[in-house]
Each structure stands twice: as C-alpha cells, then as structure tokens.
Amino acid sequence: MEFRQLRTLLAIADTRNFTRAAERVHLTQAAVSAQIKALETETGVPLFARVNKKVFLTEAGELLVRRAERLLKAHDEALLALKELGDAEKGRLRVGTASTMASNDQLPLILAELKRAYPKAHLVVRRATSTEIVAQILQNDLDIGLVSLPVEASDIRAEVLQRDRLVTIMQPDHALAHQRNISPTQLAAEPLILGEQGGNTRRLIDLFFEKSGVRPEVIMELGSMTSIKRMVEHGLGLSIVPRSSVREETKAGKLTALPVRGLKDYWELGLVSLKSAHVPPLQMAFKKLCEKYFD
Structure with a gap:
C-alpha cells in the first residue's frame, strides 16, 4: 500500500468518477484503475461498487478512506515539519523593535543565541514606532515585533514580556x-x-x-x-x-x-505577531528566547 495509491483512492471517493479523479492526481484513467485494482488485490476486498456507470464506496472502501485521510494528514504534516526545520536553519526572521527598546541589553543577547542555534538563518532587525511595527506585520513586511502595549489590531497576537x-x-x-x-x-x-x-x-x-x-x-x-x-x-x-x-x-x-x-x-513591553494557528520554528525559537531573557 503506497501513499500515491491512497491519494488516488481519496480522489475517487471525493469525485465519484474515475475520469475526474485521474485529472486531479495527474494520471491516466488506466493508471488510476490499475492503482485501485492493486489496492483491492492487497486488501482482498472490493473498495468500489459500480452501479449504472456510477461509483460508490463499499463498506471496506469507506473504512479505508477514513484511515487514508488520517495517514495522509500525518504524512503531510511530517513533511511540512521537516521542511520547516530545514527552512529554519537557513531561513529568514524579520524582527521589528520599537525605539524604547532599541538600546535594551536583552535584544542583542537574544539574537546572538538565536544565531548560535541557527547559524545559517538570516536575521533582519528594523527599528520603528510601535504603530509602524504593527502595520508592517499586518502587511507581511515583518514577522514579529517588540513593541509598547497595548495593541488594538484584532489580527495581532500580543504577549506581555515585561512591565x-x-x-x-x-x-x-x-x-x-x-x-x-x-x-x-x-x-x-x-x-x-x-x-x-x-x-x-x-x-x-x-x-x-x-x-x-x-x-x-x-x-x-x-x-x-x-x-x-x-x-x-x-x-x-x-x-x-x-x-x-x-x-x-x-x-x-x-x-x-x-x-x-x-x-x-x-509601561508594558510586548511581543507581537500575526494571529495564526501555525508558528514557524525560527519564530517560535525567537519567542521562547524573549520569554527567557525578559523573565
């Protein structure tokens, strides 16, 4: 059982049509049929029933689809995590710092430790006002910022580091x-x-x-x-x-x-970034170092 076969299975389950499924996975219809036949041979049970030129999942097919969805999700998440780990090693982090923190001792220490952990990472530091930093994060010109709180923007996540x-x-x-x-x-x-x-x-x-x-x-x-x-x-x-x-x-x-x-x-010093379910590893490492040095 191969991941490509499972992706083909999900495409057929979603489209209920071998031709459209073949287009989705960029294969010929014959190749799609061959993959499903190989799956049915390996599992020993039919996965699809064909009635009046329509395709339906069998009970076994429905079970395999549910398991395939979980397997492929875990597979894709693992690949993404590995890619991001590689990207973090040689990736880029754009940090904004407001003027009141520009001379703080902590930021140089944070960046130095981050650079030791990710020597190939490209770090960009820009100084601006808190308002400008928030605007640049919203415009995707910065990834994360050290600013004076509060921040009113609803799309921004803010964490207090120091009072x-x-x-x-x-x-x-x-x-x-x-x-x-x-x-x-x-x-x-x-x-x-x-x-x-x-x-x-x-x-x-x-x-x-x-x-x-x-x-x-x-x-x-x-x-x-x-x-x-x-x-x-x-x-x-x-x-x-x-x-x-x-x-x-x-x-x-x-x-x-x-x-x-x-x-x-x-006066409150805060760490701000876009609200997002996913935080890249390099940004997460910077966040943890900020929590460490501003504790």
Whole structure:
C-alpha cells in the first residue's frame, strides 16, 4: 500500500468518477484503475461498487478512506515539519523593535543565541514606532515585533514580556534631582525630550499630561532611546522613560530617575505577531528566547 495509491483512492471517493479523479492526481484513467485494482488485490476486498456507470464506496472502501485521510494528514504534516526545520536553519526572521527598546541589553543577547542555534538563518532587525511595527506585520513586511502595549489590531497576537514604571530622568545635579518625586506642573515647566509620536510610550505620556491639565514644553522628539538619554545627560532637558531603560546610567551616576506624581500607568513591553494557528520554528525559537531573557 503506497501513499500515491491512497491519494488516488481519496480522489475517487471525493469525485465519484474515475475520469475526474485521474485529472486531479495527474494520471491516466488506466493508471488510476490499475492503482485501485492493486489496492483491492492487497486488501482482498472490493473498495468500489459500480452501479449504472456510477461509483460508490463499499463498506471496506469507506473504512479505508477514513484511515487514508488520517495517514495522509500525518504524512503531510511530517513533511511540512521537516521542511520547516530545514527552512529554519537557513531561513529568514524579520524582527521589528520599537525605539524604547532599541538600546535594551536583552535584544542583542537574544539574537546572538538565536544565531548560535541557527547559524545559517538570516536575521533582519528594523527599528520603528510601535504603530509602524504593527502595520508592517499586518502587511507581511515583518514577522514579529517588540513593541509598547497595548495593541488594538484584532489580527495581532500580543504577549506581555515585561512591565515597568515610567520615570522622569535628569542630570544628577539638576535642581529637582533631590526630590522624592516630580509633579506634572514641575515637568511642564521644564524642556522635555520625548520619543516620537506614534509610539505607545509617547501616547501614555501625552494622555497623562492631558489628564493632568498641563501643557508640556516638548523641545525634541527622537526615535532613539540612546539619543534621548544622551541629550538628557548633556543637560538639554528632562525626559520620561521606562525605568529599566536607564538602569545602567542611574547606577553609574550619569542620570537621576524620579517617579512622576500621579502617573500610575505601567509601561508594558510586548511581543507581537500575526494571529495564526501555525508558528514557524525560527519564530517560535525567537519567542521562547524573549520569554527567557525578559523573565
């Protein structure tokens, strides 16, 4: 019993016609008849009955069709899994990262470990805002992304990797640096350096100022967290960023981070991709590494 014979059997069962079945499996009608005869000889029972030029499955035929469907499904799934394993070895993964995570320590570590596991894989990393990354995933220009949550698109699967407080950062010798926290009014009186419009972190900040009834003085909008931190280090203004993004700078005494009074919203880092029943192995490996490093 061969897989090609079982495929022919299913084609006849579906079309109830030897000629149409032959067209479907790209064989001559004589070849189709020969395959069915070989199956009937091997099984020792008739699989089809012919009545007035019509083809009907016998009870044995119906039983074999049910088993053949399961066998062929398992066979096709095994071939797909093996193909994907090979594709993962030399495949491509396109990753988007939002500006607030571009300088995160975890991403380089994740990509390095992924590359060790799949040395022939081609990894593409693009930086954009959270909104742009989601749009590119929906357009099939990216496979997966690290973004600020929430994400509203119904076709996107989102998983929270990390939650963090937003804090104000400034030079250690700034006049406000020795306070326990900083108020919206005090922030509004200072020049602010914020991330680009379109990112969820910026949306949280803008919404906070709107609810507080103050209008901040935003003097710069930058797409790079590294650039924002360097500008603040040089005394060009204050910023509001996730606490984890300035852990090294505060430890080294380059920046001071203060809680913002009344800002209770958490910043959330999420992993986003298209909702799909099937996730390719390379993408799944990246996902598991993200869960490991952001745990």
